[in-house]
Amino acid sequence: MSDPKLTGADILIKALRDEGVEVIFGYPGGAVLPIYDALFKQNDIRHILVRHEQAAVHAAEGYARSTGKVGCVLVTSGPGATNAVTGLTDALMDSIPVVCLTGQVPTHLIGNDAFQEADTTGITRPCTKHNYLIKHVDHLARVVHEAFYVARSGRPGPVVVDIPKDVQFAECAYVEPQVTGHKTYRPQTRPDPVRIDQAVELMATARRAIFYTGGGVINSGPAASALLTKLVRMTGFPCTSTLMGLGAFPASDPQFLGMLGMHGTYEANLAMHGCDVMINVGARFDDRVTGRIADFAPGSKKIHIDIDPSSINKNVAVDVPVVGDCTYVLEAIIELWQARHKRPDQLALKQWWAQIDQWRKKDCLRYEHTDKVIKPQFALERLREAIRGRDHYITTEVGQHQMWAAQFLPFDQPNRWMTSGGLGTMGYGLPAAIGAQVAHPDALVIDVAGEASIQMNIQELATAVQYRLPVKVLIMNNQWMGMVRQWQELLHGSRFSESYSHALPDFVKLAEAYGAVGLRASRVDEVDDVIAEMIETPRMVVVDMRVDQKENCYPMIPGGRPHNEMLLGPAENVDQATPEQGMVLV
C-alpha cells in the first residue's frame, strides 16, 4: 500500500513539525491561504501574527538567537516577501538561522507580472544563505528538510523557500527527513589537527596574548561558551569580545576587558593593538572592530578560528587559520594544551596584565553624572543594578543606545543579548524582543531602544499586546537620531542635517493606545522608580526615558583610524585629528 497523499500545505506543516518548529512568525495573504488553512486545523505549531513582515523575520531572529533553534517565518508573495528582505539581510549578516517560507503566485502565472508577484528567489538570492523555488509538490518535503539543514549547519543563516499556491494545493506522499548527509553542502566542523598543534604552540610562546571572541561562539552553542571560559581561565590571557559575541565569556570575570572596536573600551582596543598573539574565536575582523587595517594589531601573530573558510584571510591575513566549529576547536585546543602541560611565560603575562591595568585606570566609560538631567549611561547603570540576578534577555535597536547597552549592561551568559550588529537595522529590537519573549514566556525581556529606532517597527506593540507578551521597551529618548547627530557634530561641523526627531509622539499615550502600559522618567530621581515599575509590571511596558540630548558615546575610534587613536571624551577635538579620508568611511 502506498503512503497516503497529502496536500502541499499539509506536507509543509508536517515537515515543519518534523523539523521541531513550535512557533511561526508570520502574516497571511492570498498566496499562502492554503498554508494558513492547514495551520488552522492543527495545534502543534503556534502562529504569532506580526504587523509587518520585516518584524516577522526579526522576531524569528530573536527566537533563534535566544534558543539556539532555527527561527521560522511565513509570509505571502510579492510585498510579503519584499518586506521580509531587510530581516533576511540582517540574519545573513549576523549568521542567524532562519527559514522563511514565502507564498508565490501559481506556477503557470510566474513571469506574467501577476497580482502580488515578485521574483522572490531573484530578490533574496544575495540576502540569503540559500533559497529555493518549489515547482512541484514532489519536491516540497525534501526541500523544506534541506532548508532547515542549510539554515543551521556550518555558518548559520537565512534560507527562503518560495512555494507557489498551486503547489500548496497539489497532492503527493510525505517524505521524512533524511539522516544521510547533503549532496554538496557539508561544511567542515572538525578542525585539522595540524592547525590545532600550530595554534597551541603559538599560544604557548605568547608574551602578550589576547582572546578576541565573536558571535561564532554563541552560534556554536552553550558548550562553546563554557569551553571558551575554561580556556581563557586556563591560559590566564585577557579576553575581549565583539558586539555579537557578548555573553560568551562572562563580562563580570576579571579577565574580561569589555567590548572592543569603534565604541569598545580603551583597555580592549589597546590590548588588541599591543598584543603579540591574537586568538580570534568566531569573529570576522569586521571594519567596526579593526579600524584602519594597515595599523591593526601591528606585529601580532594571529590565530583565526572560524567555521566559514571564506572569513579567513578576507580582511586580515592570519598566521594560523583553523576551520571548524568553535566547540570542537576549543575542545581540541584545551586537550592539547593540557596534554603538553603548556604554561606561558608567567613573568611576561604578569607584565602584560600590569600594562592592561594601567589602561583600565583610564576608566574609559566614565561620564559626568549630574542631578539636572538623566544621563543615558546613568539610566543603563541603574537598569544593570535592577536586573542583576534575574534571568534577563536584552535586545536593542541601533545607535548610541545600542553601544551604551553593550558597554553598561551585564552579559554573563550566552544567548541573552540580541542586537543587529552587521546590518545595523533600526527597528530590530522590539520584534526581536517579541521573539525572545515567545521563547521564554517567564523571563524578563527588555528592548533598549532609541526614540527614532523604535518608530521603525512601533506597530509591533500590537503584536506584544495581542499575545500578552510582557516585553519592556526602554526608550532612551534624547529627541535625536543620536549616532547621526554625534557624527555630524564630530565630523560635519555640527551641521545637524535632518537628525532631530521632530513631531515625536507622546510615547506614554501611544503605549496606552495600543493597550500597553506607558511610563515616563524626566528627572534623575525618577529613574529607579520607573525602572522598578517597568520590571514589576507583568504587561507590555513602554518607558519614555528622557535623557540628555547632547550626550555622545565614548570611547570612539573615528572611521579610518587605528586602535590606539581613540577619543575618550568630548574634551578631545576630533575635527582637527580626523583625516579627510576618514570622513568618507561609514
Place this chain on the structure above:
Amino acid sequence: MSNMPSAATADAICRHTISVLVDNEPGVLARVIGLFSGRGYNIESLTVAEVDITQSVSRITIVTSGTRMIIEQIKAQLDRLVPVHRVRDLTDEGRFIERELVLVKVAETGEKRIEALRIADIFKARVVDATLSSFVFELTGNGEEVSDFIGLMAQLGLVDVSRTGVVAISRGPGGL
C-alpha cells in the same frame, strides 16, 4: 597561513582559471555571477554547460584576476555556495589546457579577401560559411591565439565576432 604570499607578491594581480562543478539547478549560474558582481570581483570569461546528464551536474569555467588574497577569497566564496560540489584552481594545480572557440565573419573583396583566407589557413581556421563577399571562419585555440586571429581580421573586413569563452581541463590522468 603557511601558504600566504610574501609582502612583495601579495599585491601582484594574476590571472586564474577556476573550474567549478555545480548541481545543474535553476538559479545556480545567477548565484555564481551574483557573487562576482556583488563582491566586486572580475570575470574575464565564464562558460557553463552540463557535463553529466544523469547526475545533472554542470561545469563552470571562470577566468578571473586579482591579488592572491582576492583569488583565495573567490574560491572560498564559491565553495560555500550550497549547490557547489567542487572548486579547483587550475592555475595553481599544475599544467592545464585552455581552449576557446570563435566564429569570425569578414566581408571584403579583392586582395583583402584573399589575405583573410591565407591568414585563416596559417591559423588552421576552418571556413564554415562562404559567399562571394564574405567568409565565416571557425577557430579553436587558447585565448591568446583567438585574440591574435581576431586582431588580424580586424584589418581585413571584420564584421562580426562570437567567442565561447574559455573551457579548461588539467593535464595528466587526474580528474576534477
